Amino acid sequence: MTGPHPSVAAVRNAVREALDGCDIGTRVWVACSGGPDSLALAAATGYVGRKEGYLTGAIIVDHGLQADSGVVAERAAAEVRRAGIHTVFIEKVVVGREGGLEAAARNARYMALNNRIDAEGGLNPHLLTGHTMDDQAETVLLALARGSGARALSGIPARRGRIVRPLLSLRRKDTVAACQALGLNPWHDPTNLHPDGPKRSQLRTKVMPALVDVLGPGVVSGLARSAALLQADADELERQARSAMSTSASAVRGEEWRCDMLAALPDAIRSRMIKMLAENKGAGPLTAAHVTAIDQLITDFRGQGAVSLPGGFEARREYGRLVIIDPHKKPSP
Incomplete structure (x- = not known):
């Protein structure tokens, strides 16, 4: 009897490790766009949830920024159910423009996610997101270009409150391979791959390939490793700052x-x-x-x-x- 595809196993192991120590009955939500990262995460979370006794669900946010966004959301919900999670909510939001479109969409998205989680309640709810090592590397480069400090350069935290990001140690190609192995059909956001799209899209399509060509394939893991080191440094400096405030x-x-x-x-x-x-x-x-x-x-x-x-x-x-x-x-x- 053969085991699961290596990429499927890798995503499942990442989820299992991220939720290690959670009690039976813990409420675990997946923020899912229908893309390969979040869809692979949903499949792994559904599998681990059944094995470990977690109550799993998925939340899909329809930002309404594209003409067919409602269709995309419904398709994502169908794929999440095929992936093994049957409690699925679609949350429609109105995206403002404060701070730029990307920031406004992110704020609207997390507000909708948190509102749904609060409304459903349950034991110690966790929210899992599908950010990968590639997302981490892109975030570090964007922060570096802005001249940011150690906290911003430390990238996306693996945990913040109830938000957990299990896939930061995995590459985007792993989630794509996992979906293929499981027969899932992820949605590929056209704005993510447009060379003249938002800054992150341009970074993804133009800059990262050039960096890999010049510096080699290890550049992505190197940036992610630097982020992890800076995360530890930033945490310690902030601890010292809080201590100084309390003792002064x-x-x-x-x-x-x-x-x-x-x-x-x-x-x-x-x-x-x-x-x-x-x-x-x-x-x-x-x-x-x-x-x-x-x-x-x-x-x-x-x-x-x-x-x-x-x-x-x-x-x-x-x-x-x-x-x-x-x-x-x-x-x-």
Whole structure:
């Protein structure tokens, strides 16, 4: 008796490892577009769920951005059922334009996914997404081009809250092969392969093949490995920043922070503290430019004015202290 195709086995093992330790009856959802990555993931999750006693389901988000998006969603639902998951929901969303089309679609998608998961309830729900090593490499390159810091360069996290990404150790070709071996018919989004499409599509069709030609096939795994190393570094630096915030009581008066004590911290810790301080107040997300401007209030103050932050917030230096001004709070008399 022969076992499953190697690619099928690889995807199943990745899902099994990602869910290791979950209790029987755990609710496991797959975010599925109908593409090869998420369809292979759905098939593996259905298989592992039956073996381990998980309650599996799939959620398909119809973004309505293409004329036949409804047909694509229904086709995806049919393929997911063929793959072995029979609890399937199609969520229709309206995509805005704030932050660009790609970001707006992502925000709408995750809101719909989380709303459905919350509505269904169940034991310790997990949401699995089909991001692969190729997606990771592309994300790192996009962050590198933007001049991002370690957190962005660390790419897509394997876990964040209830979101789990089991396939980051596998290549896109593995999910395609798994679908072929299982007789599944994935949908191939034409925008993903259009050379004049969104930046990620252009990166996928033009840049990555060129990098592989010049640097060899190991470039994808190399970028993913770098992301994993940076993820660990970023996690540790953020842990130290949180620790510094909790132990620096003498630097705080109300909601003000002494600039001399902040300036004495290592740059990597201080920059993360600045971001945490502002975002904890509700200002954010901060860009690198915001953090740099606030840092200059602390370390290179020359009488400059307030730094404007997202949400109408401001960062100011007043009497040697850093103050984050909340526009929604009335100033004290």
